[in-house]
Amino acid sequence: MPLLEVRPEGIYCPAADVYLDPYRAVGKAIISHAHSDHARWGMNHYIAPLSSVNLIKARLGKNISIVGYPYGESFHIQGVHFSFHPAGHIPGSAQIRVEYKGEIWVYTGDFKWEVDGVSEPFYPVPCHTLITECTFGFPVFQWRKQEHWFQKMGEWWQNNQIENKNTVVLAYSLGKAQRILKNIPPCGNIYVHPAVAEMTEITQDLGIHFPEWKKLDAKDKPERSLIILPPSGQSDGLLKRLGDVEIGMASGWMGVRGKRSWSAVDRGFPISDHADWKGIIDLVDATQAQTIYATHGNPDVLVRYLTEKGKDARAWGALFEREEG
Amino acid sequence: MRDFELLVDRLDASNSTNAKLRALESFFQSASPSTAVWTVALLTGNRPKRLVSTTMLREWLCEKQAMPTWLMEECYAFVGDLAETLALLTPNPEVENHMPLATLMEEYLQLMKSEHLQEKKDWVFSQWDSMGQTQRWIFNKILTGGFRLGVSQKLVVKSMAKVFDLPEETITHRLLGKWSPTETFWQDLIAQSLEMSPSHPYPFLLANSWEGKEVKNCFVEWKWDGIRCMAIKRENEVYLWSRGEDVITHQFPELTQLFMDMPNGTVLDGEILPLQHGEIADFSCLQKRLGRKNVSAKMVEENPTIFRAYDMLEWNGEDVRQQPLWKRKELLSNCGWTEVSPFWEVESMEELENFRSNAEAHRAEGLMIKHKDSEYGMGRPKGSWWKYKLDPKSIDAVLLYAQAGHGQRANLFTDYTLAVWDEDRLVPFAKAYSGLTKEEILEVDRFVKANTLERFGPVRTVKPELVFEVGFEGISESKRHKSGVAVRFPRILRFRKDKSAKEANTIQDLRALIR
Ligand SMILES: [Zn+2]
Ligand SMILES: [Zn+2]
Numbered sequence: 001m002p003l004l005e006v007r008p009e010g011i012y013c014p015a016a017d018v019y020l021d022p023y024r025a026v027g028k029a030i031i032s033h034a035h036s037d038h039a040r041w042g043m044n045h046y047i048a049p050l051s052s053v054n055l056i057k058a059r060l061g062k063n064i065s066i067v068g069y070p071y072g073e074s075f076h077i078q079g080v081h082f083s084f085h086p087a088g089h090i091p092g093s094a095q096i097r098v099e100y101k102g103e104i105w106v107y108t109g110d111f112k113w114e115v116d117g118v119s120e121p122f123y124p125v126p127c128h129t130l131i132t133e134c135t136f137g138f139p140v141f142q143w144r145k146q147e148h149w150f151q152k153m154g155e156w157w158q159n160n161q162i163e164n165k166n167t168v169v170l171a172y173s174l175g176k177a178q179r180i181l182k183n184i185p186p187c188g189n190i191y192v193h194p195a196v197a198e199m200t201e202i203t204q205d206l207g208i209h210f211p212e213w214k215k216l217d218a219k220d221k222p223e224r225s226l227i228i229l230p231p232s233g234q235s236d237g238l239l240k241r242l243g244d245v246e247i248g249m250a251s252g253w254m255g256v257r258g259k260r261s262w263s264a265v266d267r268g269f270p271i272s273d274h275a276d277w278k279g280i281i282d283l284v285d286a287t288q289a290q291t292i293y294a295t296h297g298n299p300d301v302l303v304r305y306l307t308e309k310g311k312d313a314r315a316w317g318a319l320f321e322r323e324e325g
Numbered sequence: 326m327r328d329f330e331l332l333v334d335r336l337d338a339s340n341s342t343n344a345k346l347r348a349l350e351s352f353f354q355s356a357s358p359s360t361a362v363w364t365v366a367l368l369t370g371n372r373p374k375r376l377v378s379t380t381m382l383r384e385w386l387c388e389k390q391a392m393p394t395w396l397m398e399e400c401y402a403f404v405g406d407l408a409e410t411l412a413l414l415t416p417n418p419e420v421e422n423h424m425p426l427a428t429l430m431e432e433y434l435q436l437m438k439s440e441h442l443q444e445k446k447d448w449v450f451s452q453w454d455s456m457g458q459t460q461r462w463i464f465n466k467i468l469t470g471g472f473r474l475g476v477s478q479k480l481v482v483k484s485m486a487k488v489f490d491l492p493e494e495t496i497t498h499r500l501l502g503k504w505s506p507t508e509t510f511w512q513d514l515i516a517q518s519l520e521m522s523p524s525h526p527y528p529f530l531l532a533n534s535w536e537g538k539e540v541k542n543c544f545v546e547w548k549w550d551g552i553r554c555m556a557i558k559r560e561n562e563v564y565l566w567s568r569g570e571d572v573i574t575h576q577f578p579e580l581t582q583l584f585m586d587m588p589n590g591t592v593l594d595g596e597i598l599p600l601q602h603g604e605i606a607d608f609s610c611l612q613k614r615l616g617r618k619n620v621s622a623k624m625v626e627e628n629p630t631i632f633r634a635y636d637m638l639e640w641n642g643e644d645v646r647q648q649p650l651w652k653r654k655e656l657l658s659n660c661g662w663t664e665v666s667p668f669w670e671v672e673s674m675e676e677l678e679n680f681r682s683n684a685e686a687h688r689a690e691g692l693m694i695k696h697k698d699s700e701y702g703m704g705r706p707k708g709s710w711w712k713y714k715l716d717p718k719s720i721d722a723v724l725l726y727a728q729a730g731h732g733q734r735a736n737l738f739t740d741y742t743l744a745v746w747d748e749d750r751l752v753p754f755a756k757a758y759s760g761l762t763k764e765e766i767l768e769v770d771r772f773v774k775a776n777t778l779e780r781f782g783p784v785r786t787v788k789p790e791l792v793f794e795v796g797f798e799g800i801s802e803s804k805r806h807k808s809g810v811a812v813r814f815p816r817i818l819r820f821r822k823d824k825s826a827k828e829a830n831t832i833q834d835l836r837a838l839i840r
Contacts, residue, residue, distance in 0.1 A: 139392070140400045140413035256413070257337065257462075258405050267338060301399050308393065 003080075003098055003105050004131065006316050011107060011131070015100050016077040018047075020107050030082060032109025033093035034059060034174060047075070049084040051120070052092030054202045055174060071120065087111040088122025089273050090175030091203050097125050106287060107131040110296070112275050113282070114146060117182045118208055119175070119273075130289035131316065134280055135297035136252050141276040143252070146183060149269045154185035156248065156267055161188060161224040166242045170249040170265065173230040174199040175273050180228060180250060181210050189225040191216040193233045252276075284311065328356050329364055329426045330459050336474040345476055349484035359427035362511035365485075369478045369500065372470065373434060377445055379407055379469050379777075385446055386411050389453070406779050408465035415453045415461060422455035430506070433467070469778075470788075477749030489515040494528075494703050501526055502570055523559035526566040527592065527638050527646065531705040534837030535694060535713035540677050542697050544650065546668040547689035548712055549633065550608050551598040552615075552823060556580070556632065556663075558587040559642075565597075569825030576614050579625050580632050587662045590642025594701075595634035595666065605688040615823050633666040635693075638701055646701035653701070668695075677713075684715050691715040705831070718800070718838060720745065720830045721821055724791040725753050727773040728784050738773040738785070739766060741817070743795055745808070747832040751789055754808035754835060755797065760817035769820075789826045794819040800838050810835055 004013050010022030018028045025042030032038050034055035039048070041060060048056055050068035057064065069075050071094065074083045084094035089110040098105045106127040115121045153169070160167045171177045173195040181190065181200065190213045192200060197215040204210065214220075216227060222242060229238075231249070239245065249265045252272025275283065280302060284292055292313040294302045299315035306313035335348035353361060366372060387397050397414065404410040429452075436445050452464055466472050482500070486493040499514050502525065513519055554573070557564040563584040565574045574581055577597060599610035610628045614620055637657040638646050645653055658665055671677050681692050691714035699709035722743035730739035739759045744751035759766055772791060779786040796818040803811035809832070 138400055138403055139396065140404055140410060142413070142416070144417070256404055257409055264340065298403075301396065305393075305396060 003100050003103055003129070004107070011316075013077075013080060013098060016080040016082075018077055018080075020096055021109065028077075030096055031056065032087065032096055032107070033090055035090065035110070035172075038109060047082075049092050049094040051206050052094070054205065055092055055199065058198060058202055085125050086120035086122050088113060088115070088119050091118050091120070091178065091206055091208065093119060093175075095122075095125055097127070103128055105129045105131065106289075108133050108283070110135070110274055111283070112273055113279050114143065116146060116179045116273070118178045118203065124283055124286035127287050127289050129291040129293070130284065130287050131293040131295060132280055132283060132302075133274065133296035134294045134299055134302045135274040136272060136276050137280060137294065137298040137302040139277045141252060141255055141272075142278060143255075143270065143272060143276045146179075146271060149250075149271050150180075150183045150185065153180070153248065153250075153269055154187065156246070157184070157226055158187055160246050163244075164224060165244045165246055166222050166225055166227060168227045168229055168234070168239075168242065168245050168247045169269075170229055170231045170234065170247065171196075171251075173233075176250055176271070177228050177230070178203050178208070178210070179271070179273070181213055182208070184226065186211045189214065189222060190228070191220060191222050191225055192228045193230055195230055195233065196228050281305075326426045326429060326460055326463070327423045328352060329360055330423075330457075330463060332364065333463055333474065334459055336476055340475070342480065345474075346480060346484055349476070349481060350488055353485055353488040357425070357427075358508045358511045360425060362506040362508065362514070363426045363430050365481060365500075365511075365514070366506035367467065367472050368474070368476050368481050370472070371504070371506070372467065372472070373430070373437060375470050376433060376436060376468060377442070377449070381442075382407070382411060382449070382465075382468060385449060386414060389450060390414055402780065405781050408469045409462055411453075411465045412458055412462035417458055418455055421457040421460065423460075424455075427506075429464070430467075479749050485515070491515065491517070497528055497703060498525075501528060502566075502572075523562060524557065524564045524572070526555045526557060526564070526570070527644075527701070528703050529553065529555065529568050529594070530636075530701050530703070530710060532693060532710035532712040533705055533707065534834045535692075535711040536837065537674070540671050540674060540694065543671070544654065544668040544695050544697060545671050545677060545680055546635065546666055546693045546695070547684065547687055548691040548693045548714065549596040549598055549605075549666070550688075550690040551596040552611060554595055554597045554632065555638075556584050556591075556593045556595065556634075557639075558584050558591045559589055561589060563587075567823075567825075568828050570827075571825070573615070576617065576620050577630060578620060580630060583632070584662075588641070590639060591660075591662070592637070592639035593632075593634045593657070593663060594636040594638055595632050595663070597630050597632055600629045600631050612823055632663060634663045635666050636701060649698040649700065650695055651697045681713060681715065689715070718798070719794050719796040719818055720835055720838070721792050721824060721828065722755065722795050723751055723789045723826045723829045724769070724787060724793065725751055725789060726784050727769075727787055730758070737766060737770045739770075741769075741793070743793060743815075744789070745830050745832050745835050747808075752808045752832055754806065754810060754832075755795055755812050755815035757793075757795055757815045757817050761820055765820050792821040792824040792826060792829050793817045794821055800835070802839060808832060808835065810839065 001014055004011055009019055009024040009026050011020040018030055019026045020030050021032050021038045022029050023040055027044045029043040029046055031046055031048040034052045039056050046064055046066040048068055050070045053066055053068035069084055071084050071086055074081050081099040083097045085097060087093040087095045087109050089112055095109055096107045104127040106125045110133050111122055113122055157167045169180055171180055177196040178200055192213055194215055246266045248267035248269060250269045250271040252270055252274060253259045254268030255270035292306055292311055293316045295316040303313045303315045332348055332352040336345050339345055383397060387394050401407060401410045436448055453461060456464055482493050482496045485496050504510050553568045555566040563581045565577055567573045599606040613628055634657055637653050640656050684691055694711040696709055722745050724741050725744040726742035727738040728740040730737055741757050742753050743755050744753040773785055773787050776788040777785045778788060795815050797812040797815040799813040801811055
């Protein structure tokens with residue numbers, strides 16, 4: 001019996017009778033991070049990284065049954081050892097290490113190598129079997145250092161100020177939004193959407209400091225400012241209120257011109273919270289895993305590539321919907 | 326290449342025509358002549374032939390990056406654009422090298438002459454190694470031969486006209502025909518006044534579709550189904566231009582001979598028509614002439630042609646295009662150097678319909694209706710000329726996408742998506758399955774394979790070059806279609822090898838068929 005297997009409900013550990021990031025309601029769920037395609041409604045009991053507990057509660061409700069463990073601390077369920085390790089994806093994100101009778105599996109959840117200033121820094125965890133995400137599992141994705149793009153973003157904001165325009169950046173409200181807030185060189189007022197504000201406040205409680213920002217209220221009339229909105233938050237009414245704007249989007253998908261023009265924004269910044277192609281390959285090497293399961297993205301290309309390199313690699317179906325970049 | 330790179334980035338980043346116009350203007354304000362002229366060349370589709378095949382580029386990329394072919398192909402299928410795929414798969418250099426665009430293109434032209442593939446390969450590799458990502462993308466676009474940044478020639482001309490304070494018509498006129506992107510040409514292009522070379526044609530005036538308005542104050546004439554042609558006699562030479570801006574002088578030696586007798590400084594607009602046994606013959610007789618580089622005496626004898634003039638544009642060396650049509654017709658009729666295509670005045674719509682019903686008997690494809698006071702303007706001005714076709718249910722369209730067929734034809738591109746012009750954009754309006762001969766199918770297939778710009782799964786975007794006459798049973802308005810019209814049972818009637826993409830019909834022509 002394998003330590004972990006795929007079931008319609010999600011990744012399942014039969015020995016412990018527990019699911020990892022299940023996408024249907026189950027009894028007991030171990031959650032890698034607070035994004036909605038990983039932390040879903042309806043579980044009887046949640047186990048999550050300690051620093052993500054308040055983020056998950058903010059999204060799923062105060063009254064869920066949840067217990068948090070700090071990174072690196074082991075907990076046991078029916079003799080199976082579990083532990084969380086930083087995934088570097090967003091604040092409070094984790095890889096999940098599973099050990100049973102000397103066999104070690106690691107599920108990456110979503111991860112990235114780059115230290116982004118808000119997420120606990122990633123490190124690889126050695127294992128026999130690796131379950132890796134491959135959201136950006138094509139060699140065409142090679143991220144540049146975030147400094148490069150934040151400098152560009154800063155210059156763009158300054159330029160818009162000269163033209164008397166507001167600058168809107170579309171970014172997911174948890175993770176990407178805080179990363180931008182933390183790293184963009186400030187040159188004016190920064191407003192954030194209420195959904196972003198809520199997540200940012202919880203992140204501040206984790207001890208992360210941000211430049212000054214303000215929650216965007218209905219009566220605010222920003223001028224030459226930076227406004228961080230979730231992609232769903234750009235209503236017509238709001239955009240009208242912001243007057244002359246330039247809209248940018250921060251997402252790994254912006255690395256491909258074709259996809260960028262689909263999104264119909266003025267500027268695209270390929271800033272991603274996921275590993276690029278090389279990041280995935282490097283992880284496979286670093287963990288020294290013999291068996292690799294690829295999931296969450298475009299597994300077929302990665303699997304074929306690793307197989308040709310002599311690894312035992314397999315695709316684990318499309319477990320999740322395509323998600324934030 | 327930095328200024329060109331910045332321009333391309335700005336053009337690519339924006340969907341707004343205004344923003345593109347501003348980007349072009351600020352570019353022309355500061356660009357060096359050599360960069361500017363190459364930019365005009367690349368943006369208006371006047372680019373050098375391919376240095377190497379795209380197949381070769383793909384092989385090189387795999388070799389350089391030690392990447393299996395299948396992986397590169399997967400990436401290409403995902404990205405959808407070869408130039409960008411290649412740019413994304415090559416690493417960023419430590420230091421970006423910015424070679425001036427003109428220098429790059431001169432090296433390119435030099436290498437075109439080389440017989441050694443290795444030399445070309447070394448050059449491509451060294452460019453890939455020294456360029457930043459945007460530059461690599463632009464460079465690959467030049468190599469793969471497809472620049473489409475939502476910028477039309479019209480927009481380029483408009484921005485230049487503003488920056489260099491010249492009428493748009495002047496620049497359009499100067500960009501006609503064949504030219505090389507040299508600094509000398511650039512100086513001529515933006516000069517305040519300029520002597521044109523004797524071969525230089527005027528832009529053809531085009532007609533709108535007849536909307537059934539007032540016929541008073543108009544001339545009516547036959548719309549011939551031949552080759553629209555501008556005949557020029559200047560400095561003791563004759564030049565014949567087709568509407569596709571091709572010189573066709575050598576395909577029609579008997580007409581060239583005829584026009585040699587005209588006085589210098591004469592330019593006529595007319596139609597070349599095939600003649601058999603003293604009557605206008607089928608268009609296919611003309612096509613035999615067009616395909617050849619040089620036409621033999623025997624060919625001329627077997628497929629004779631005549632020229633019927635519609636209009637006079639230059640007389641005694643003077644540009645008369647601003648004079649009203651009635652005046653130009655007078656000049657034409659009185660000059661006595663050519664057969665004038667007959668024209669009439671009509672009093673009523675009934676009379677017009679009467680003429681139209683006689684068109685077929687005269688071997689015309691319909692009527693032209695031209696306002697008597699109209700000047701010979703540029704492009705398709707409103708209220709000047711209209712065409713009123715006999716059988717309106719066919720249209721000349723440009724091949725935009727191709728897809729492989731099924732069953733026996735699975736490895737041949739036989740499903741075509743066809744488009745008409747909306748200003749400077751091609752709007753797809755019909756999908757047609759081949760109505761072509763086997764030879765023609767093979768020819769189109771070869772064209773598609775050699776001229777693919779983008780691939781989306783099984784669909785290929787091809788260079789907009791091939792023109793087909795598409796027939797259909799019915800046409801109606803449709804909100805669901807991008808073009809705003811839906812056609813029933815479209816089929817290909819003819820492969821119009823005689824027409825260039827520019828000569829295809831417009832969306833207005835198509836809409837005019839809705840009755
Ligand atoms: Zn996530
Ligand atoms: Zn995810």
